[in-house]
Amino acid sequence: MATVYSPQPPPAAALEPPSRPRLFDWLILFAGIGASAYLAKMTGLVMTLPPAIEPNAALQTLLDILPMLLFLPVGVVLCWPIFYATQWVCGRRQSLTMGEWLLGLAWLAALVFTGWCVGKGTGSLPELVTDADFKRHAVTGYVIFMFSMGALALVIWLVGLLGRRRQPWTHTLGLALMIWPAVPLLIVWLGNIKME
DSSP states (O other): OOOOOOOOOOOHHHHSOOOSOOHHHHHHHHHHHHHHHHHHHHHTOOEEOOTTOOOOHHHHHHHHHHHHHHTHHHHHHHTHHHHHHHHHHTTOOOOOOHHHHHHHHHHHHHHHHHHHHHHHHHTOSOGGGTSHHHHHHHHHHHHHHHHHHHHHHHHHHHHHHHOOOOOOHHHHHHHHHHHTTHHHHHHHHHTTOEEO
């Protein structure tokens, strides 16, 4: 009598996405944060208080770090393909989650924004796209884009609370990166701080 061969399903652990970053991912994450700080400096964005308020040392320090806090996600978002590639190499078979699709969309925008920052910082762009008006429009565009991405990320997070599917760590990272700019923007708005 012939036996019928039935393939064994892969173990459940092989189908689950990586639940936490590995050492290499942490190193890339920190490199992305460093790139964010450098890109924030290249934008030349300066935060100022209204003339009626005289900043003390603590307020001046906050004003100095606000541009970096605002642009913090940019360098990390640029590393998104590396994060996904390391998961794929380590055996990930799950398709992209909604949070990762959002992160991929932000990656495309971050490429354009990074190109502008690098071009502005190196002086290789024409004056038309590096003057104060264009910088103001570029920063405003960044703010609007991040607010809309943050709102989408918040909706995805809330919907995800209802689901039971285990998500990879990059899903949660993507949502956090999209929501984060709301914090420095809230400080800017509440403090009546001008971005120049």
